[in-house]
Amino acid sequence: MSGFNDITVFDGAAPPVSHILKAIRVQSKPDGTTSALWAERLVGVPFEGQVSVTIEQKVLNSGVTQTITTADVPVMESISGQNSSGYTAVPAVAYVERNRWVNYKHPRSTVVTARLGRMILTNISNNVSTTVAAATAGPFAEAVDQVIMPG
Numbered sequence: 001m002s003g004f005n006d007i008t009v010f011d012g013a014a015p016p017v018s019h020i021l022k023a024i025r026v027q028s029k030p031d032g033t034t035s036a037l038w039a040e041r042l043v044g045v046p047f048e049g050q051v052s053v054t055i056e057q058k059v060l061n062s063g064v065t066q067t068i069t070t071a072d073v074p075v076m077e078s079i080s081g082q083n084s085s086g087y088t089a090v091p092a093v094a095y096v097e098r099n100r101w102v103n104y105k106h107p108r109s110t111v112v113t114a115r116l117g118r119m120i121l122t123n124i125s126n127n128v129s130t131t132v133a134a135a136t137a138g139p140f141a142e143a144v145d146q147v148i149m150p151g
Contacts, residue, residue: 004150007038007053007139011073019051026150033058036139036150049074049093055143055150065105067143073097103144114145 021038039052
């Protein structure tokens with residue numbers, strides 16, 4: 001079983017900034033979904049304003065395993081001073097950039113075929129047109145390729 005550890009991930013800023021996502025919780029939901037949550041824990045930023053990643057996995061009635069990985073990047077409102085009474089509003093989320101990857105793994109699928117599909121999309125998203133080694137470790141690769149959730 002995959003360990004439930006913190007994740008360090010780089011964003012697409014110039015230059016890239018690393019985000020340390022803390023392992024928050026793994027839970028089983030009544031519908032059979034297993035959900036794992038990682039989030040930044042920056043001081044002075046409300047929880048809903050923190051970068052987060054969730055991986056949710058469940059077996060559908062067809063026997064296919066559905067894995068949904070979501071990255072949320074909240075954008076905070078700009079605070080522009082105080083009103084005439086001296087009140088300054090607390091920071092609030094303006095909107096959330098949400099990216100989601102949904103994978104459907106057939107019961108007859110293998111780790112190799114799942115990895116091929118995942119790496120094709122990964123390489124397209126990264127504009128990779130040369131040979132690269134497939135990522136085989138980490139919570140995303142393990143959930144999609146091997147149907148192993150953190151625990």
